[in-house]
Amino acid sequence: MTFPKTLLAFQDQFPDEDACWQTLRRMRWPHGFRCPRCAHRKSYRLAERRLEQCQRCRYQASVTAGTLFHQTRVPLRVWFLAIFFVARHKQGISALQFQRDSGVGSYQTAWTMLHKLRSALRHRPADRLVGLVEADETFVGGHERGRRGGREVLHKSIVVAAVEQRPHSAGRVRLEVLERLRFEEDLGPFVCGVIDARRAIVRTDGYAGSIGLDAAGVRHDRRIQGSDRARSSEILPWVHTIFGNLKTRLRGTFHGVSGKHLQLYLDEFAYRFDRRWREGELFGFVLARAVRGRPLPYPRLTAELTG
């Protein structure tokens, strides 16, 4: 299946609810409908209830069961539009903007839809970083407090990043919000949870909390940078670039994000970053994630420090 790259192409490809339905149907049943009860291959569409009914035994199979769209009252076309925007807006799209552009009834609905989509974009736990991996932490939020036009009083959140340093570019990135009080215990589990320990070397600056990595059996390249910030950017160039972009994004498009929901924004950011060379394909990717449905499990990354 090919998917639209422009808004006009989107309108051509998905002019109505039926077009979205057919796409969803093809993705759910790539070899055509097959009744789960009697294996018959012909069905009627019961559009009102988003069901396909078997022509022989009348079994009713839901097209949206197990997808993010299940039991939503929002038309599929509006969902597809949300996916289009998520895929096409490099800086992300705010709920307010999406509400205006899509005409959904309320800010709350727009916000919930975007959050559901974000929740499907988290990296797969089995997809581990390899090679030279930069790891560092930063504070996000907090400084927004009292900004003119700032909507929320925010507390600082600690965000850790791990990113593959490749010869001429960055590879994949993982981002995680850490509990402030358990900072030192969490850096280790985070790093251990996102790297392939046999194939990765983790580079950090002199930050004391990273010492535990050695004890965990992680190959660790700890570079003391002294008090020189510029030297820190030399040691960990990509992680600093990513933190800079992330903060700009959170301040700009989203006018700050509360700590409670920050992880979802980090997941969207990382998802997009990992696929930044394949922007034209993002619509199909995000749609596939939405169809696959249930948000990926959201564990605290609990890999043991014992490696």
Ligand SMILES: [Zn+2]
């Ligand atoms: Zn049947």
